[in-house]
Amino acid sequence: MAPTSSSSGVDKITVHAKAIVCQDADLRGDITIGSGTVIQPRCTILAVSGPIVIGPNCIVEETAAIVNRRKELMTIGTENLFETGSRVESPSIGDRNVFSVRCRVSPLVRIGSDTFIDAGCVVLPLPSPSTAALISSSTPTPASSAPGTPALSSATPSVPGTPLFGASAGAAQPQMEETLPNRTAVFGSDARRRVWSGEGQGQQRALLAKHLEYLREMLPKYNRLRLN
Numbered sequence: 001m002a003p004t005s006s007s008s009g010v011d012k013i014t015v016h017a018k019a020i021v022c023q024d025a026d027l028r029g030d031i032t033i034g035s036g037t038v039i040q041p042r043c044t045i046l047a048v049s050g051p052i053v054i055g056p057n058c059i060v061e062e063t064a065a066i067v068n069r070r071k072e073l074m075t076i077g078t079e080n081l082f083e084t085g086s087r088v089e090s091p092s093i094g095d096r097n098v099f100s101v102r103c104r105v106s107p108l109v110r111i112g113s114d115t116f117i118d119a120g121c122v123v124l125p126l127p128s129p130s131t132a133a134l135i136s137s138s139t140p141t142p143a144s145s146a147p148g149t150p151a152l153s154s155a156t157p158s159v160p161g162t163p164l165f166g167a168s169a170g171a172a173q174p175q176m177e178e179t180l181p182n183r184t185a186v187f188g189s190d191a192r193r194r195v196w197s198g199e200g201q202g203q204q205r206a207l208l209a210k211h212l213e214y215l216r217e218m219l220p221k222y223n224r225l226r227l228n
Contacts, residue, residue: 013226016056020219021226025060029068034058034078038215041223043082050074055095057212058082064099069107077113079208086117094182096205103186110179114201118187125178 014032015021021039029047033039034056044065045052052068055078060066064082067089068074077095082088085102094113099105103117108125117123180186185196219225 012051015226020216022219023224023226025226027226036212036216038212038219040064040215040219047074052076055080057208059208059211059215061086064088067107079205081208081211083119092179096201098204108177110177112180112182112184114183114198115180116185116187116196118185121186121188121191123180123186123191125176127176 011028012030013027016033016035016037018035019033019037019039021027021033021037022041024041025039026042026044026046027039028045030051031045031047032051032053034054036057037054037059039045039060040062042062043060044063044067045054045060046065046067048067048069050068050071050073052066052074054060054066054076057078058076058080060082061084063085065087066074066076066082067087068091069089070091072091074091076093077097079096080093081098083099083101083103086099086104088099088103088105089107090105090109090111091107092110094111094115096113097111097115097117099117100119100121102120104122105111105117106122106124109123180193181195183195183198184193186193
């Protein structure tokens with residue numbers, strides 16, 4: 001496929017012969033899309049500063065956004081699902097992760113494998129112990145907390161109504177990174193976390209395979225595809 005111009009220079013979009021990429025998708029920068037991956041219409045993949053490599057058998061749904069603002073390579077593994085309206089800027093993503101509807105993942109958070117991000121959750125790096133001590137010393141302690149709530153949830157930052165991942169969002173605190181362990185589940189309005197057992201993973205993979213099969217059959221019938 002011939003390169004197309006972009007604001008950053010020249011786009012370099014490499015699409016595997018067995019991938020399905022709709023022409024209405026907004027792809028900019030140096031992007032590689034692996035075998036069997038499906039890129040639906042009206043989604044956005046932006047390699048702003050560094051390249052993006054998407055592995056095999058992923059799904060990027062309508063209005064989902066994947067953005068790499070770093071100069072380093074952003075890698076996305078196999079069988080990842082980016083649902084409608086999700087926005088992911090993580091520089092490293094493993095395999096078999098689910099990013100649910102309208103969730104957000106900071107560029108300071110790396111994702112392992114078999115992680116589930118619930119709908120609407122905002123995933124920001126948890127404070128380091130030293131930063132957490134400063135926060136706890138200046139923040140009133142809640143009167144009560146629900147029994148059995150993990151200690152991690154109390155440190156989860158909440159920033160409603162503020163920029164999520166821009167310079168202004170991190171200007172008031174040190175830039176720190178975090179890597180989520182494999183099989184992390186992020187859920188609830190306060191983005192609580194726990195590690196799940198992996199039960200039901202087989203059914204999830206089978207469902208994704210059927211989803212891919214359906215999209216590969218139907219999308220070419222109603223959409224123009226991007227070809228190499």
